[in-house]
Amino acid sequence: MEYLSAFEGNSYYGIVAACFVVLVTLVSTVYMGKMKTKRRGIEDQVGGEPGYAMRNARKSELLEVPSEGATTMAALFEQSCKKHSQLQCLGTRKVISKEFIEDGKGRKFEKLHLGEYQWETYGEIYDRVCSFASGLVKLGHDVNTRAAIFSDSRPEWLISLQGCFRQNLTVVTIYASLGEEALIHSLNETQVSTLICDYKLLKKLSAVYSRLQTVKNIIYFDDGEAAVDSNLSNDMSNWVITPFSEVEKLGKNSPVSSQLPVKTDIAVIMYTSGSTGLPKGVMMAHKNLVASAAAVLTVIPNIGSSDVYLAYLPLAHVLELVAETVMICAGMRIGYGSTLTLTDSSNKIKKGTKGDASVLKPTLMATVPAILDRVRDGVLKKVADTGGLAEKLFNFAYGRRYTAMEGSWFGAWGIEALLWDLVIFNKVKSILGGDIRAMLCGGAPLSGDTQRFVNICVGAPVVQAYGLTETCAGGAFSDFSDTSVGRVGPPLPCCYLKLVSWKEGGYLTTDKPMPRGEIVVGGSCVTNGYFNNKYKTDEVYKVDENGMRWFYTGDIGRFHPDGCLEIVDRKKDIVKLQHGEYISLGKIEAALMASNYVVNVMVYADPLQTSCVALVVPSRQVLEKWAQQAGIEFKDFSELCDKNEAVAEVQQSLAKEAKAANLDKFELPAKIKLLPDPWTPESGLVTAALKLKREAVKAKFKDELEKLYK
Numbered sequence: 001m002e003y004l005s006a007f008e009g010n011s012y013y014g015i016v017a018a019c020f021v022v023l024v025t026l027v028s029t030v031y032m033g034k035m036k037t038k039r040r041g042i043e044d045q046v047g048g049e050p051g052y053a054m055r056n057a058r059k060s061e062l063l064e065v066p067s068e069g070a071t072t073m074a075a076l077f078e079q080s081c082k083k084h085s086q087l088q089c090l091g092t093r094k095v096i097s098k099e100f101i102e103d104g105k106g107r108k109f110e111k112l113h114l115g116e117y118q119w120e121t122y123g124e125i126y127d128r129v130c131s132f133a134s135g136l137v138k139l140g141h142d143v144n145t146r147a148a149i150f151s152d153s154r155p156e157w158l159i160s161l162q163g164c165f166r167q168n169l170t171v172v173t174i175y176a177s178l179g180e181e182a183l184i185h186s187l188n189e190t191q192v193s194t195l196i197c198d199y200k201l202l203k204k205l206s207a208v209y210s211r212l213q214t215v216k217n218i219i220y221f222d223d224g225e226a227a228v229d230s231n232l233s234n235d236m237s238n239w240v241i242t243p244f245s246e247v248e249k250l251g252k253n254s255p256v257s258s259q260l261p262v263k264t265d266i267a268v269i270m271y272t273s274g275s276t277g278l279p280k281g282v283m284m285a286h287k288n289l290v291a292s293a294a295a296v297l298t299v300i301p302n303i304g305s306s307d308v309y310l311a312y313l314p315l316a317h318v319l320e321l322v323a324e325t326v327m328i329c330a331g332m333r334i335g336y337g338s339t340l341t342l343t344d345s346s347n348k349i350k351k352g353t354k355g356d357a358s359v360l361k362p363t364l365m366a367t368v369p370a371i372l373d374r375v376r377d378g379v380l381k382k383v384a385d386t387g388g389l390a391e392k393l394f395n396f397a398y399g400r401r402y403t404a405m406e407g408s409w410f411g412a413w414g415i416e417a418l419l420w421d422l423v424i425f426n427k428v429k430s431i432l433g434g435d436i437r438a439m440l441c442g443g444a445p446l447s448g449d450t451q452r453f454v455n456i457c458v459g460a461p462v463v464q465a466y467g468l469t470e471t472c473a474g475g476a477f478s479d480f481s482d483t484s485v486g487r488v489g490p491p492l493p494c495c496y497l498k499l500v501s502w503k504e505g506g507y508l509t510t511d512k513p514m515p516r517g518e519i520v521v522g523g524s525c526v527t528n529g530y531f532n533n534k535y536k537t538d539e540v541y542k543v544d545e546n547g548m549r550w551f552y553t554g555d556i557g558r559f560h561p562d563g564c565l566e567i568v569d570r571k572k573d574i575v576k577l578q579h580g581e582y583i584s585l586g587k588i589e590a591a592l593m594a595s596n597y598v599v600n601v602m603v604y605a606d607p608l609q610t611s612c613v614a615l616v617v618p619s620r621q622v623l624e625k626w627a628q629q630a631g632i633e634f635k636d637f638s639e640l641c642d643k644n645e646a647v648a649e650v651q652q653s654l655a656k657e658a659k660a661a662n663l664d665k666f667e668l669p670a671k672i673k674l675l676p677d678p679w680t681p682e683s684g685l686v687t688a689a690l691k692l693k694r695e696a697v698k699a700k701f702k703d704e705l706e707k708l709y710k
């Protein structure tokens with residue numbers, strides 16, 4: 001995403017402002033006071049394996065439902081729709097015009113001009129859900145089989161999901177960016193008979209038609225597109241292919257009574273791209289999803305129907321599914337967008353027209369670390385390119401607010417803050433519409449630097465959360481009032497978090513100054529396990545003597561004295577070298593990422609060796625700039641990556657970062673290999689949330705890794 005345009009035109013300084021700055025700076029320095037540490041989590045006694053357990057400080061009993069009677073996703077939805085029937089619910093933007101522009105190298109880019117948001121009320125959406133539910137049965141879907149949704153996020157995604165729930169169908173969800181094999185595997189394993197998908201994915205399906213043996217019906221989202229190509233439908237002649245609007249019409253004209261589920265019924269089988277091999281399907285019961293939603297609802301202060309949520313992450317990701325469920329409970333507006341159309345300067349937005357955020361003006365957004373990292377880099381680059389007084393002023397303002405935030409909220413949000421907003425930060429804030437009051441971040445660890453940076457620039461808390469698909473996103477969630485960074489907050493009020501000692505790895509609950517250990521999550525949000533994989537389920541799920549389910553996350557954490565969790569490591573990422581030193585791959589990677597040269601890095605350690613090595617995807621821009629300055633000639637980037645000088649240059653930069661992060665000598669990669677091609681979800685080397693898929697990278701670059709150890 002391009003967040004750069006905010007700094008175009010630096011009309012925000014002047015002598016008057018400067019004088020005012022000095023005055024207000026002085027005044028607010030005097031007022032800066034420390035807030036007393038508040039306990040956010042409380043230690044508690046629980047069953048199961050001994051450990052150090054914590055619960056949310058505000059609730060002594062674990063939450064299970066968002067409101068009385070909302071024990072299933074279907075009931076929760078119906079309640080909210082009835083309560084908020086006249087309010088706007090889901091919105092999308094109509095395409096006003098579409099054009100293709102060429103970049104001169106023969107590549108074509110689609111540019112969109114999108115209109116205002118068009119809204120449907122809660123009442124209208126509920127009616128559509130009921131129609132779809134009836135239509136599905138009328139269409140001949142066998143209610144003893146499953147349905148799957150394979151699409152980007154959009155209103156029809158939620159409508160299909162809730163429609164299926166009203167007939168007690170289990171919905172299989174699959175990332176739209178998942179590879180072919182994974183798709184075939186998930187649909188076949190769960191015996192899906194009805195597949196609900198985007199029009200544009202039909203082609204992809206026809207290519208694997210003969211291998212999708214259980215599928216009988218296809219329902220596609222018809223955005224006024226032409227009917228399905230007759231060649232395409234001939235190719236898939238055994239399937240009944242129906243437009244979504246037809247199914248709704250069918251159900252509207254002949255309603256069928258609903259078959260509502262109970263709380264222990266399985267709502268969703270969510271396929272997550274595992275870091276190894278084929279994806280695993282996590283079985284989520286209705287009660288798991290509603291428990292997580294109930295908990296999140298209580299930790300977002302003043303959430304209500306005046307809030308607006310910008311939905312652009314995949315709904316096939318548990319973070320987004322739970323977030324949208326929470327927003328529905330609160331009766332607010334959900335506007336759909338996409339990463340490619342998010343801001344005015346996003347790739348697919350036609351120059352001079354508006355991105356999703358500036359039209360919607362959201363108050364809440366969910367995001368993942370990779371996106372925030374890009375925001376930060378974009379803003380910093382723009383500031384540096386502008387240079388001069390604007391850069392100095394930005395850095396000064398940033399420094400002031402940084403100090404203020406390390407002190408207290410008063411300093412951060414007092415009079416001085418208003419001033420800085422006026423002269424500097426509103427520019428950045430306006431990229432996201434200007435009304436953001438919080439950004440929720442989950443999916444992977446976010447660096448403290450980035451968290452603070454975005455926090456300061458957007459002028460709203462960046463709330464870190466921790467949860468997994470297996471715990472239905474339940475886990476930890478930072479308090480809005482917590483100004484620290486690098487932690488994921490206290491337990492959500494739907495679960496306990498317990499640390500269990502891992503002696504082998506050297507993490508103990510008796511560690512000083514803070515207890516450490518493997519993070520184990522217990523409570524109603526803990527899911528039923530992996531579909532068709534009892535072996536794997538039994539390995540990581542346990543039920544205690546009180547009947548509570550616990551999930552062993554494999555993540556290592558520690559509890560701060562105020563009850564907040566910090567993720568410090570991953571069990572899988574710790575390797576014991578030949579001389580007995582433990583090294584943490586993730587920790588080293590996080591340290592090396594700080595180098596300007598690094599876009600992506602994977603550290604690898606062979607337990608039979610005494611050192612580690614690394615594969616580095618360098619920043620093309622930064623490395624080429626260095627090469628030009630250093631007078632190094634190269635034909636193309638790939639050749640540059642192979643040059644010894646380039647490798648040496650990157651390596652000395654890594655050494656510097658390793659030193660800054662206090663890494664031990666054996667933690668610095670002894671040798672590195674520069675790889676010219678970026679790692680993308682499409683290449684299968686990182687997940688859709690841009691997390692490194694270690695096994696896949698290892699397999700792809702097996703030869704390179706071997707050479708590094710020669």
Ligand SMILES: *[C@@H]1O[C@H](CO)[C@@H](O)[C@H](O)[C@H]1NC(C)=O
Pocket residue numbers: 184185188189211212
């Ligand atoms: C589908 O699953 C069945 C077992 O349920 C298996 O025998 C078959 O090989 C699978 N087909 C594909 C295409 O994976």
Ligand SMILES: *[C@@H]1O[C@H](CO)[C@@H](O)[C@H](O)[C@H]1NC(C)=O
Pocket residue numbers: 144168260261262265
């Ligand atoms: C919902 O469907 C599941 C699986 O088909 C079934 O076991 C369960 O009894 C159903 N629930 C109700 C309330 O009928």
